[in-house]
Amino acid sequence: MPYAEITGWGKCVPPAVLRNEDLATFIDTSDEWITTRTGIKERRVLHCNLSDMARVASLHALAAADLDPMEIDLILLGSLTSDSQCPNTASIVADQLGARNAAAIDINSACTGFLYGLHLGTNLIKTGAHQKILVIGGEFITHYMNWSQREVAVLFGDACGAVVIEASESETGMIASRIGCESDAKYAIQITNVGSGYSRLTDDFLYNAWNFEGQEVFKRAVKAMAQASADVLDQAGMSLEDVKLVVPHQANKRILDALAKRIGISEDKVFVNVHKYGNTSAGTIPVALAEALEEDRIKPGDHILMASFGAGLTYGAGLIKWSNRVSPLITCDAELPPCEKTGLEIIASHVDRYKKHSLESVS
Numbered sequence: 001m002p003y004a005e006i007t008g009w010g011k012c013v014p015p016a017v018l019r020n021e022d023l024a025t026f027i028d029t030s031d032e033w034i035t036t037r038t039g040i041k042e043r044r045v046l047h048c049n050l051s052d053m054a055r056v057a058s059l060h061a062l063a064a065a066d067l068d069p070m071e072i073d074l075i076l077l078g079s080l081t082s083d084s085q086c087p088n089t090a091s092i093v094a095d096q097l098g099a100r101n102a103a104a105i106d107i108n109s110a111c112t113g114f115l116y117g118l119h120l121g122t123n124l125i126k127t128g129a130h131q132k133i134l135v136i137g138g139e140f141i142t143h144y145m146n147w148s149q150r151e152v153a154v155l156f157g158d159a160c161g162a163v164v165i166e167a168s169e170s171e172t173g174m175i176a177s178r179i180g181c182e183s184d185a186k187y188a189i190q191i192t193n194v195g196s197g198y199s200r201l202t203d204d205f206l207y208n209a210w211n212f213e214g215q216e217v218f219k220r221a222v223k224a225m226a227q228a229s230a231d232v233l234d235q236a237g238m239s240l241e242d243v244k245l246v247v248p249h250q251a252n253k254r255i256l257d258a259l260a261k262r263i264g265i266s267e268d269k270v271f272v273n274v275h276k277y278g279n280t281s282a283g284t285i286p287v288a289l290a291e292a293l294e295e296d297r298i299k300p301g302d303h304i305l306m307a308s309f310g311a312g313l314t315y316g317a318g319l320i321k322w323s324n325r326v327s328p329l330i331t332c333d334a335e336l337p338p339c340e341k342t343g344l345e346i347i348a349s350h351v352d353r354y355k356k357h358s359l360e361s362v363s
């Protein structure tokens with residue numbers, strides 16, 4: 001049975017920055033509160049569509065693997081913030097890339113979308129059903145944000161990453177993985193007022209409100225990611241000493257510290273970029289992976305542990321054995337269309353819309 005080697009990787013982060021201080025201009029919050037509770041200093045705001053970010057990240061990943069889009073036979077796109085319900089975003093990305101031989105599937109498991117995709121893609125390659133798969137994870141979460149809810153608005157940002165996995169005889173890629181879901185607690189993170197579960201006849205329809213049990217999710221995230229990590233190490237017959245780097249979901253620096261403590265690994269072995277981007281949901285792991293490679297944090301043959309947690313409440317972990325190559329075969333200069341606006345300017349009309357709606361609801 002072949003392995004699924006990661007042969008390409010890429011990221012796309014939008015240029016417009018939204019700093020903690022910018023949020024404090026219209027929400028009752030402060031840089032001090034956000035930094036001490038989450039470690040986040042700033043996040044990015046997208047000025048186009050999720051598919052545009054996915055296209056750019058994918059072009060980088062395809063170049064790194066030196067593959068033509070026509071060689072890809074499946075695209076798995078993890079996201080909860082699709083361009084549209086129909087067509088699915090994976091199809092839009094396939095068309096933009098010219099990946100005419102690829103099947104295209106969206107995976108909505110929220111923050112775990114990329115890890116779920118890598119688990120599924122790896123196993124499809126192992127069975128021989130597919131040979132070359134593009135796995136994408138990304139989010140345009142600012143589009144779905146309720147900017148009057150300070151307890152969530154400060155946590156999230158937009159970004160996207162992608163990897164190419166290819167059938168290989170050498171023992172590399174995701175060598176052990178486990179995914180799961182604590183569905184009994186599904187409403188601990190909930191985005192309301194969009195979808196067929198909500199009546200179109202109410203004034204609230206399409207005004208998203210987030211139900212968000214932050215402390216409950218925090219506790220469950222640490223526990224589930226630690227357990228899934230232990231399970232994949234067991235599966236692979238390895239221990240934490242074999243792991244060179246942990247590339248976890250980036251939701252909150254305090255969650256990362258608690259995870260490191262619970263699994264018993266030193267904090268310097270945990271890759272962290274949550275301070276720059278906030279929680280980009282399905283985008284966090286592939287973006288962190290691409291940055292870990294850019295920063296020479298991954299060496300040939302290293303074992304990398306990934307762990308994730310998100311709405312659903314979905315969770316998972318994967319153990320990756322990196323191949324012999326840690327640099328792209330070809331570099332690529334694809335980028336998003338230029339953006340003249342600041343993060344604050346992009347969201348301004350959206351913020352006003354929510355302000356107006358909450359005033360109307362009160363009166």
Ligand SMILES: CC(C)(COP(=O)(O)OP(=O)(O)OC[C@H]1O[C@@H](n2cnc3c(N)ncnc32)[C@H](O)[C@@H]1OP(=O)(O)O)[C@@H](O)C(=O)NCCC(=O)NCCS
Nearest residue numbers: 028029030033037150151154214215217218251252309310
């Ligand atoms: C959300 C989270 C940062 C909150 O941190 P916390 O330490 O649990 O904070 P609390 O919820 O106890 O809130 C403490 C106080 O800060 C206030 N507060 C909440 N958001 C605030 C903000 N943006 N600015 C200032 N104050 C805020 C609360 O109203 C509360 O005030 P009170 O004590 O007067 O009631 C943290 O629980 C978390 O990261 N949870 C998991 C994140 C998550 O779910 N990610 C998505 C899935 S991975």
